[in-house]
Amino acid sequence: xxxxxxxxxxxxxxxxxxxxxxxxxxxxxxxxxxxxxxxxxxxxxxxxxxxxxxxxxxxxxxxxxxxxxxxxxxxxxxxxxxxxxxxxxxxxxxxxxxxxxxxxxxxxxxxxxxxxxxxxxxxxxxxxxxxxxxxxxxxxxxxxxxxxxxxxxxxxxxxxxxxxxxxxxxxxxxxxxxxxxxxxxxxxxxxxxxxxxxxxxxxxxxxxxxxxxxxxxxxxxxxxxxxxxxxxxxxxxxxxxxxxxxx
Amino acid sequence: xxxxxxxxxxxxxxxxxxxxxxxxxxxxxxxxxxxxxxxxxxxxxxxxxxxxxxxxxxxxxxxxxxxxxxxxxxxxxxxxxxxxxxxxxxxxxxxxxxxxxxxxxxxxxxxxxxxxxxxxxxxxxxxxxxxxxxxxxxxxxxxxxxxxxxxxxxxxxxxxxxxxxxxxxxxxxxxxxxxxxxxxxxxxxxxxxxxxxxxxxxxxxxxxxxxxxxxxxxxxxxxxxxxxxxxxxxxxxxxxxxxxxxx
Numbered sequence: 001x002x003x004x005x006x007x008x009x010x011x012x013x014x015x016x017x018x019x020x021x022x023x024x025x026x027x028x029x030x031x032x033x034x035x036x037x038x039x040x041x042x043x044x045x046x047x048x049x050x051x052x053x054x055x056x057x058x059x060x061x062x063x064x065x066x067x068x069x070x071x072x073x074x075x076x077x078x079x080x081x082x083x084x085x086x087x088x089x090x091x092x093x094x095x096x097x098x099x100x101x102x103x104x105x106x107x108x109x110x111x112x113x114x115x116x117x118x119x120x121x122x123x124x125x126x127x128x129x130x131x132x133x134x135x136x137x138x139x140x141x142x143x144x145x146x147x148x149x150x151x152x153x154x155x156x157x158x159x160x161x162x163x164x165x166x167x168x169x170x171x172x173x174x175x176x177x178x179x180x181x182x183x184x185x186x187x188x189x190x191x192x193x194x195x196x197x198x199x200x201x202x203x204x205x206x207x208x209x210x211x212x213x214x215x216x217x218x219x220x221x222x223x224x225x226x227x228x229x230x231x232x233x234x235x236x237x238x239x240x241x242x243x244x245x246x247x
Numbered sequence: 248x249x250x251x252x253x254x255x256x257x258x259x260x261x262x263x264x265x266x267x268x269x270x271x272x273x274x275x276x277x278x279x280x281x282x283x284x285x286x287x288x289x290x291x292x293x294x295x296x297x298x299x300x301x302x303x304x305x306x307x308x309x310x311x312x313x314x315x316x317x318x319x320x321x322x323x324x325x326x327x328x329x330x331x332x333x334x335x336x337x338x339x340x341x342x343x344x345x346x347x348x349x350x351x352x353x354x355x356x357x358x359x360x361x362x363x364x365x366x367x368x369x370x371x372x373x374x375x376x377x378x379x380x381x382x383x384x385x386x387x388x389x390x391x392x393x394x395x396x397x398x399x400x401x402x403x404x405x406x407x408x409x410x411x412x413x414x415x416x417x418x419x420x421x422x423x424x425x426x427x428x429x430x431x432x433x434x435x436x437x438x439x440x441x442x443x444x445x446x447x448x449x450x451x452x453x454x455x456x457x458x459x460x461x462x463x464x465x466x467x468x469x470x471x472x473x474x475x476x477x478x479x480x481x482x483x484x485x486x487x488x489x490x491x492x493x494x
Contacts (some may be wrong), residue, residue, distance in 0.1 A: 134381065
């Protein structure tokens with residue numbers, strides 16, 4: 001597929017080229033690929049390409065694509081720029097449901113500057129066989145289902161404050177020690193909330209010296225205190241008992 | 248497993264016995280089983296049992312169980328009696344994630360008087376083989392993921408009114424033409440809402456002659472008008488554009 005090289009293709013982009021070795025290594029280490037025989041894994045690599053996508057990009061494909069996320073994050077959205085339903089951070093795979101012949105009808109959109117390895121579902125099946133592709137689908141879908149159920153629990157149980165804290169930590173984890181580059185408007189879109197609600201929730205965090213906002217950059221001054229305020233922390237567990245309804 | 252017969256076992260219950268043929272037929276026709284060779288399907292049937300469960304029952308198993316829902320409905324919940332995350336109506340299969348070795352940490356609870364065919368995940372793998380069990384997992388998890396994403400979209404986008412309408416239609420579909428047997432308190436629990444909110448949303452439906460409540464029985468007098476008020480109707484599609492935020 002080298003004929004489809006675009007400016008975002010890592011192979012065309014010198015700074016990205018420097019990362020290509022790391023990206024390829026991340027792919028080879030991917031939990032869904034490690035169990036494959038070497039020649040099968042090589043066949044997967046030969047049938048796809050490394051790509052970089054900018055935040056906000058909507059990935060709509062003519063043919064169903066499977067994307068291994070190596071860096072940054074993608075998400076499925078209820079609508080363009082509205083409510084991230086499923087979050088695909090590093091190690092997650094987007095689009096595997098196409099292996100089962102499902103068309104999702106969701107918007108796939110880039111959440112944070114992303115590097116992915118992508119190939120068509122058809123090419124993946126060609127490389128690993130239908131059975132193995134279905135096994136990948138099963139493992140991936142089960143994990144995503146648990147995450148989406150957690151998201152649902154958060155949304156029903158918690159207000160915007162704890163959800164904002166959780167999202168900030170999630171984005172921070174993509175590049176720990178560095179500011180999260182994201183506008184409050186974009187954050188509100190991810191959360192499916194209004195910007196005014198996010199502003200109101202963000203204000204006390206700044207007041208308490210936990211985060212600092214500055215023109216689209218969000219510095220986490222105290223991730224530990226932020227984690228204490230977040231709902232459904234990284235362990236992704238459901239609350240022991242529901243919090244009082246927020247409506 | 249005939250030694251574990253309980254009063255809820257269909258084989259012990261004369262009225263249920265009459266249904267056993269229908270239940271067995273529903274199982275044989277199950278989408279996940281139809282592709283199996285006859286002897287494999289027979290092996291699945293030999294390793295499990297038909298059970299009936301009462302609404303509200305919490306199914307906690309020492310060993311991971313897979314349950315084919317033949318009638319009624321089960322659900323995974325965020326906590327006992329709070330917020331149905333995933334709904335398993337007739338044709339759905341609960342617990343398949345155990346095939347992939349996942350422990351979910353969700354509460355499995357009976358939503359509506361249910362008839363199921365159940366066997367341990369280990370027995371299912373023994374009957375159909377690990378690969379086939381993983382294929383079942385993949386197909387089932389993908390479908391459930393799409394449904395849970397829809398649930399998430401509904402929760403973020405719509406108020407209690409459209410969500411209540413959707414749930415009433417879902418429960419009505421289990422036994423069309425008959426009243427839904429469920430208290431408003433229980434409905435509120437399913438929705439992860441407070442009873443007062445559900446009462447407030449239910450009142451105009453009764454005023455308009457769309458439903459009638461009477462001591463735990465909910466008659467749908469006009470399912471068509473109710474469907475027009477429901478969010479995310481049976482087609483399960485996401486809204487074209489988000490509705491105004493309800494908070």
